[in-house]
Amino acid sequence: MNNTPLVQLENVSRIYQQGKVQVAAVTEFSLDVQAGEFSVLCGPSGSGKTTILNLIGALDEPSLGRVRLEGRDLAELGRSDLARLRRDRIGFVFQSYNLNPVLTACENAEFVLALQNIPKAQRRQRVMAVLAEVGMAELAQRRPDELSGGQQQRVAIARAIVSHPAIVLADEPTANVDSATADAILDLMVRLNQEQGITFLFSTHDQRVMDRARRLIHLRDGRLEHDEVRG
Amino acid sequence: MQIVFFALRNFNRARTRTWITVGAMAFACAIMIFYASLLEGWLAGMEKNAVGMDLGELQVHATGFRADPDLYKTIVEEESVLALLGSEGFVATPRLYASGLAAAGNASSGIELRGVDLVREPQVTALNVHVWQGQWLEEQDQAGVVLGRKLARILGLTVGDEVVVVAQAADGSTANELFRVRGILKSVAEGVDRSGFFMTSATFRRMMIVPNGAHAIVVKRQVPTENLTQATARLARLLPSYEVRNWRQLQPVLARLFEMSDVSLVIMLLITYAAVGILTLNALLMSVFERIPEFGVMKALGFSPWGLFAMIVAESMLQVTVAAILALAAGLPLAMYFSHHPIDFSGFVQSSSTIAGVALDAKWYCVVTVHSVLLPVLFLYLVAGLAILYPALKAAMLKPLAAIYHR
Numbered sequence: 001m002n003n004t005p006l007v008q009l010e011n012v013s014r015i016y017q018q019g020k021v022q023v024a025a026v027t028e029f030s031l032d033v034q035a036g037e038f039s040v041l042c043g044p045s046g047s048g049k050t051t052i053l054n055l056i057g058a059l060d061e062p063s064l065g066r067v068r069l070e071g072r073d074l075a076e077l078g079r080s081d082l083a084r085l086r087r088d089r090i091g092f093v094f095q096s097y098n099l100n101p102v103l104t105a106c107e108n109a110e111f112v113l114a115l116q117n118i119p120k121a122q123r124r125q126r127v128m129a130v131l132a133e134v135g136m137a138e139l140a141q142r143r144p145d146e147l148s149g150g151q152q153q154r155v156a157i158a159r160a161i162v163s164h165p166a167i168v169l170a171d172e173p174t175a176n177v178d179s180a181t182a183d184a185i186l187d188l189m190v191r192l193n194q195e196q197g198i199t200f201l202f203s204t205h206d207q208r209v210m211d212r213a214r215r216l217i218h219l220r221d222g223r224l225e226h227d228e229v230r231g
Numbered sequence: 232m233q234i235v236f237f238a239l240r241n242f243n244r245a246r247t248r249t250w251i252t253v254g255a256m257a258f259a260c261a262i263m264i265f266y267a268s269l270l271e272g273w274l275a276g277m278e279k280n281a282v283g284m285d286l287g288e289l290q291v292h293a294t295g296f297r298a299d300p301d302l303y304k305t306i307v308e309e310e311s312v313l314a315l316l317g318s319e320g321f322v323a324t325p326r327l328y329a330s331g332l333a334a335a336g337n338a339s340s341g342i343e344l345r346g347v348d349l350v351r352e353p354q355v356t357a358l359n360v361h362v363w364q365g366q367w368l369e370e371q372d373q374a375g376v377v378l379g380r381k382l383a384r385i386l387g388l389t390v391g392d393e394v395v396v397v398a399q400a401a402d403g404s405t406a407n408e409l410f411r412v413r414g415i416l417k418s419v420a421e422g423v424d425r426s427g428f429f430m431t432s433a434t435f436r437r438m439m440i441v442p443n444g445a446h447a448i449v450v451k452r453q454v455p456t457e458n459l460t461q462a463t464a465r466l467a468r469l470l471p472s473y474e475v476r477n478w479r480q481l482q483p484v485l486a487r488l489f490e491m492s493d494v495s496l497v498i499m500l501l502i503t504y505a506a507v508g509i510l511t512l513n514a515l516l517m518s519v520f521e522r523i524p525e526f527g528v529m530k531a532l533g534f535s536p537w538g539l540f541a542m543i544v545a546e547s548m549l550q551v552t553v554a555a556i557l558a559l560a561a562g563l564p565l566a567m568y569f570s571h572h573p574i575d576f577s578g579f580v581q582s583s584s585t586i587a588g589v590a591l592d593a594k595w596y597c598v599v600t601v602h603s604v605l606l607p608v609l610f611l612y613l614v615a616g617l618a619i620l621y622p623a624l625k626a627a628m629l630k631p632l633a634a635i636y637h638r
Contacts, residue, residue, distance in 0.1 A: 059635075080536065083530065083533050083534065083538075086530075086631075087534075098528040100528075100529070102237075102240040112532055112533060115233065115532070159532070
């Protein structure tokens, strides 16, 4: 059995240059995430949650330390390889949905499959199944500006999971939706984790998300404060 | 395929801006199709006047005649040369030249007497249908002559007037004869307009005592598509004891002018399209900058840098293609219309205006060719392609994270 963690961060630091001042967003942070986890990075604003998600998602590079996904050191990959890695192995759910405004819900959801050159009939079948899963099949032909915030986030979740990624990274997924919608979205993600074994890693300070997590990784000032695994 | 799909979806995104850009490109391209066709027509008119009325495509002379035109330097075996040329697929006509003096009333002017073969000349040039006033020569009318337009004006002659010619005949005697003006030519070329004095070859031979031979044989290719340089070399091999020159060698200034016409067209294209290029660049830059966060998300989801580059280029090329279709739809009928209805510059161009010694026709026709249509369209693609490089490269090089949070 392969015991390699899905995600490994080894003594990772991320330092930003703001004018003449250096700001450490993350300092000497280490973390392992196993496949199938439903984990939350939590902490106050500026604690480094989003920075860590960006580093794991190959959207940012650490100033020091190493980030590995499925055992592959991201620092050794070129731009195109990183693009392929994001396409095939990572799903993203953004705080502000970030759907393409000229595409329908269905087309947005199949975006990644199209990049993977999956035949149209096959990807349409998969996308419709996933849209049904997230309760959006009826609105598949609507464009983002015809959908509510919660509906857009459901489409974003469908886009993130349709290609069966190794991990879904969700940055404050409930921040822009009302309570009822937030609960519905979180229930959906819990179900996807439990039924399909999809690994989720959140960044949030929303208590509702933290209540559902099986692991809470508490951050403060860019450092690990407390790693809490629930039963 | 995805790239084309995205390009199609994004085409109508900023509708007003897209259609203003497409409209500007289409307008410039349509104007350039019209201009290029007009230039082709202008050059064709010049070539028709120079080659089709006077020079012919090729000329054969006795050795030394071109350097020193002399009444005695003739192609003696004229008929056998003509027969040989005919058997090799050339169409040819003999010409006779001499210098003289024409006088009418108190006016006089130096002239170039030209004896032409009335049967063969129309097969090589169109002088016989280029008559402005009166009629072309006729064998039965031995006293009738046709004059260049300027010469007629200098001598104050109109159709039906009498004119006296004095020259030195080949036997040394004074050739002195009274003619009647049968016709006056339209503008052909400076030399013909100013001193051309046309008569039948029979009249020339009798007056100038030149019973046989010819001073020049003017030749036309039977197959117009045959390369002129190759045809010249072929003719030179056939007639090694004569001087063979094509019209480009006979009129190098005119040939250079024709060669330069492509350069002038390219310069005009560059000037016109520079403005379009700036407009296109501006529109594309706006389109790229306002979508930077979206590009960031696309890259985050796995769109490759070169995929994004290709998508932006495809969007631009789609706009150019629509512009090219509109330009062809507008420019081609415009050029076709003016190929049948000339623009008349009579009010601006003097009837005697010349360029490189060749008369300018005051009526300009468009001539629609593959060259005149394709060149503006290809240049449009080239300019738009150059304009899109910077924004497309900029988008390709964006870092996803910085792009997503770009404001």
